[in-house]
Amino acid sequence: MRPVVPAAVLFMAACGSPQPPLVAAGVEVTRPMPGRHMSAAYLVLANNTDGDTRITRVSSPQFASVQMHETTIEDGVARMRELEALVVPAGGSLTLERGGKHLMLMQADDVGKGVTLHFHSGDTLVLSVDYPFPEERG
Amino acid sequence: MSPGKLIVAAVLAAALAAGIVLALRSQSPAVPLHATVLEPPAALPEFDLVDHNGDGIGRSAFEGQWDLVFFGFTQCPDICPATLQVLAAAKAELEDRGQVPLPRIVLVSVDPERDTPDVMSRYVGYFGDGHLGITGELAEIRKLTDGLGIYFRKQATGADDYTVDHSAAVLAVDPAGRFSAVFGGQHVVENYLNDLPVIMEAG
Structure with a gap:
């Protein structure tokens, strides 16, 4: 009897790599404001695994530090707090957006033409994202 | 005038009146749907601050035009630029629609320690021309914010850094x-496209 190989396995073998466990989409990084050295990053993280992914650290070669933040508006007051971790649920996604959870990129060194973000879970680099700035609008 | 002509004239007059009423009704709704209007409006408190050029500025600077006033700080990377972008976009769209008058956009710093006039100048200029940045002595800023029910409070975020919690409201003056x-x-x-013309018309 011949072994039956599932199509998905064949596909993975053909591609040479399995589906990435974590994917970023809709990335946007604001340019540092004039006279300022900080930016914000917004994106959607999708988790293709069957376990929650806990992002415990984000770093960028262009910034001295990256913090995970959440803006909340309660009773008409906007507050910003640092988060210890971002949790991307199993098989689901996490949206980082204006006025909500976001990344705060501090002390820009040289953002040049774009920004690279490294997402770490524990000691592991689980995702690296390059965001090239669009051409300056005239 | 014959009875026939009178009837025609009456019908025409009625149609004209109905047309005027309909035209008035099809304008923007008479009440704002999103903003809360103060009845009666409240005079701004006296204050002694500086604008983004470093020139002295007081209550009288708010006379002569409509203003949209937001309280924030330039090292706020998320909600402050997002709000100023919304206000600038709303103003640009109202201008395209031929709205007169147009409001001026004003940012009052709740972080005067770091927001010098020079910093404010570059910051408000980033969002377009004609905006006003206000900063100065903390005690004078408190006069303005306390008088308007605007809350702000410094919050440490590390050994040598801080953020500022602040009211997210935008005031129409x-x-x-x-x-x-x-x-x-x-x-x-x-919300601004719908409500501002109504507020400015009523005011």
Whole structure:
């Protein structure tokens, strides 16, 4: 009897790599404001695994530090707090957006033409994202 | 005039009147849908601050035009630029629609320690021309914010850094320098497009 190989396995073998466990989409990084050295990053993280992914650290070669933040508006007051971790649920996604959870990129060194973000879970680099700035609008 | 002509004239007059009523009704709704209007409007408190050019500025600077006033700080990377972008986009769209008058956009710093006039100048200029940045002595800023029910408070975020919690509201100030309406926390361009013409017309 011949072994039956599932199509998905064949596909993975053909591609040479399995589906990435974590994917970023809709990335946007604001340019540092004039006279300022900080930016914000917004994106959607999708988790293709069957376990929650806990992002415990984000770093960028262009910034001295990256913090995970959440803006909340309660009773008409906007507050910003640092988060210890971002949790991307199993098989689901996490949206980082204006006025909500976001990344705060501090002390820009040289953002040049774009920004690279490294997402770490524990000691592991689980995702690296390059965001090239669009051409300056005239 | 014959009876026939009278009837025609009456019908025409009625049609004209109906047309006027319909035309008036099809204008923007007469009440703001998102902003809360203050009845009566409240005069701004006296204050002694500086604008983004470093020139002295007081209550009278709010007289002569409509102003949309937001309280924030330039090292706020998320909600402050997002709000100023919404206000600038709403103003640009209202201008495209031929709205007169147009409001001026004003940022009052709740972080005067770091927001010098030079910093404010580059910051408000980033969002377009004609905006006003206000900073100065903390005690004078408190006079303005306390008088308007605006809350802000410094919060340490590390050994040597801090953020500032602050009211997210945008205030509409009328050309007599009176606080006349407030837009609450979630700022959306459409809310301003709908409500500002109504508020400015009524004011």
